[in-house]
Amino acid sequence: MRHGFARRFVAGESLEQTIPIAAALCAAGRRVILNQLGENVASAGEARGARDSYIRALHALDAAALDANISIKPTQLGLDQDRELCISLTGEIAATAKSLGRGIEIDMEGSAYTEETIAIYESVQRRHGNAGMAMQSYLRRSLQDLKRLAPVRPKIRLVKGAYRESPAIAFQKKKDVDANFRLLLDALLQLSASGGALAAIGTHDPVLIAHAQERIRQLGLTGERYEFQMIYGIRRDLQEQLVSAGHPLRIYLPFGTAWVPYFMRRLSERPANLWFVLRSLVAER
Numbered sequence: 001m002r003h004g005f006a007r008r009f010v011a012g013e014s015l016e017q018t019i020p021i022a023a024a025l026c027a028a029g030r031r032v033i034l035n036q037l038g039e040n041v042a043s044a045g046e047a048r049g050a051r052d053s054y055i056r057a058l059h060a061l062d063a064a065a066l067d068a069n070i071s072i073k074p075t076q077l078g079l080d081q082d083r084e085l086c087i088s089l090t091g092e093i094a095a096t097a098k099s100l101g102r103g104i105e106i107d108m109e110g111s112a113y114t115e116e117t118i119a120i121y122e123s124v125q126r127r128h129g130n131a132g133m134a135m136q137s138y139l140r141r142s143l144q145d146l147k148r149l150a151p152v153r154p155k156i157r158l159v160k161g162a163y164r165e166s167p168a169i170a171f172q173k174k175k176d177v178d179a180n181f182r183l184l185l186d187a188l189l190q191l192s193a194s195g196g197a198l199a200a201i202g203t204h205d206p207v208l209i210a211h212a213q214e215r216i217r218q219l220g221l222t223g224e225r226y227e228f229q230m231i232y233g234i235r236r237d238l239q240e241q242l243v244s245a246g247h248p249l250r251i252y253l254p255f256g257t258a259w260v261p262y263f264m265r266r267l268s269e270r271p272a273n274l275w276f277v278l279r280s281l282v283a284e285r
Helices: 015-027 044-063 083-099 111-128 142-152 174-193 206-219 236-244 259-269 272-283
Strands: 031-036 068-072 104-106 131-136 155-159 198-202 226-231 249-255
Touching: 015 031, 015 044, 015 249, 031 044, 044 068, 044 083, 068 083, 083 104, 083 111, 104 111, 111 131, 111 142, 131 142, 131 198, 142 174, 155 174, 174 198, 174 206, 198 206, 206 226, 206 236, 226 236, 236 249
Parallel strands: 031 068, 031 249, 068 104, 104 131, 131 155, 155 198, 198 226, 226 249
Antiparallel strands: none
16 A cells, blocks of 8 residues: 555545545545445444444545545445445435535445445435435446436436446446446436536546537536546546546545455456556556
8 A cells, every 4th residue: 555556546544644635636626525445344333333434534524624525335334234224324424414515425336236225315315415326327227217316306426337247237348338328428417407416427438528528518517517527546637637628527535444355356346447447557658
């Protein structure tokens, strides 16, 4: 972590190491979304500990007066142990964020958790109104999920998806994933233009970024209705281009001690993730 590969993509192992990096990103014209690494906790006690950590992070971001929010994982908040506990803890985090004038976002994990995550998101968004959720374009169900969520005026972070999934539920070819991303993006931006959603465009793909920019121009969207989101350390050249062009950009900033399993799990689940990271490094040279 101190000298190696992970430091490029993970802000640090502690919140104290991470806040200065978040502050530097904000000073450079970025927004931030902070994520404490970790998932699939083994007990309710660990889930409550994760809740406490996220609430501390919210207060730290507020004390530093940063344009930042947090992203959480349902399995980090006890979804494997107790669905109602997960809803309760997520609601506590959302309530704290709302009291500070901030929002939260919910990461989307593997397909085994998709339905539960959407149900949790609907519950929390209806009650607090300050939550967002990731949606994966490689899942065949996602367009119907977007339509389902329209009544809660969602913030949707549209991403391609990083897990290995069955062909029965997920597109396998890049061209099909990209085509569904464009379909979902067009629908999301149209919903955003009508005031029915907030769009977060989570991609490092220059072709899809160009598509999004053109749709944003055609719809006349202002920066209050959309933002781009990119991962810390990935395609910093594209990040700079977006900011220079006047687009709002939020950086997904991971931190925590669980960075080794984070990397190993991502690479083992989908080997294409490794090539994605390596291509990003080469593209910036």
